[in-house]
Amino acid sequence: MDDLRRIDLNLLLTLHALLAEQHVTRAAVRLHKSQPAVSHALAQLRDIFQDPLLMRRGAGMALTPRAQDLLQPLSTALQHLNALLQEGSFDPRQTVRRFRVAMSDYAAHLVLPTLVRRLRDEAPCVDLGVCHASREAMLAQLADGEIDLALGVFPEAPGDIVIDALFEEHFVSVADSHTLPKRGRLPLDTWLARPHVLVATRLDSGSEIDAALATQGLHRHVALVLPYWRAATEVLAGTDFILTVASRTLEHLPHDQGLTWFMPPVPLPRFTFQQAWHQRRHADSAHHWLRGLVMDCSRPLTAPQTNRRSKGSP
Structure with a gap:
């Protein structure tokens, strides 16, 4: 003392x-x-x-x-x-605070618009700072106290990181409609032979898709790696590229791009999208409120129907 x-x-x-x-x-x-x-x-x-x-x-x-x-x-x-x-005195309308949240543009596209509207309505004095990083960097930033919350997929997290499931996801393939059969699907050998697009924050990072293919003795050719989900769909038109991404990425795909999405012709594991935080934040009532708000903003999410063609497709 x-x-x-x-x-x-x-x-x-x-x-x-x-x-x-x-x-x-x-x-x-x-x-x-x-x-x-x-x-x-x-x-x-x-x-x-x-x-x-x-x-x-x-x-x-x-x-x-x-x-x-x-x-x-x-x-x-x-x-x-x-x-x-x-404790016992948290009032979101009176709280003046800035939360730092890491998420990909996938999460920003799905969760952020609703989250921002809820914050402005329920906690007008709470500010939000959003950054983009790989999952490894997010976990390191949580441990170092650089961010308060991370949204992503964390199959392996340290013991001091708390994980909460938000929703389940699955993979869907997308391609230019003119390069697909009328049924909008490809046989496995053709799907593997076509050049693929990979969305990743690092050029040397692997993916769950390639790991799943490897366990089945399969391999695809990744011809383009880029960190932007939206741009990844925009480069497909007029090419023979195939993009395999989380299904909800395509919920608001523009109808004039002439793209078709379909189930990949190979079993790929479903995955859970999560929020993560360091255990030092666990008892923070304001942080607890933010986690609940993120959960609420994630509940209405629904996956698009597969094998759907954009308007103007043949």
Whole structure:
């Protein structure tokens, strides 16, 4: 208890911002304080912990080993304290807060419009920051406290990451209608022989589709890799490309593109779309409310019918 008398809560909040941002100016912006005030607080913290905490490295700054050891327990302690203070008093209409959420443009297309409308209606003072990352990066950002929530598919997550299912999905293939038989389906050998489009955030990343094919001794030729779901459908017209994606990606496919979607001629596993958060956020009442809101915004989602042709298709 004697050690606690040497430091106040504001200094701990400043310390957390400095460790998370690794930059005095960005920490000042995050805290809504002046840079000199944060620099003064950093000097106090260095004296208290008898450690530089942040050291100049190249053009930026890096955490010392002591600071790296402090970040995780400090984040957890502040989250627990915040939950304690908010317990029983959370009111979304009165809450002023910014949530940081990572999601692909697939999730943004499906969930974000409804989520934003609900936020404006129910919590007008809650802001939302959305970023895009691979699933590995999302999990790392959750662990480091850089984001509050991640939407995606997380088949393998660390034990300190909590996973909640939002809805189940399945894969559908899409192609230019003029390159398909009238029934809109392809035999397996033709489907495998055609060039394929893969949507991935990293050029060297694998996919559940190729993993499933490999277990059956099959292989497809991926001729184009890109990170954008919408652009992936737009490049199909006038080519012999095949795109195999989550079915709900195609819910609002423009009717004038002349595309047809159909079930792949090979068994592909269904998968569950999820939301994930670090366990340090679990007891945060505002975070709990946000997770419930995301769940509500995900419930109405329905998959499109397969083997449907766009208007104007032959």
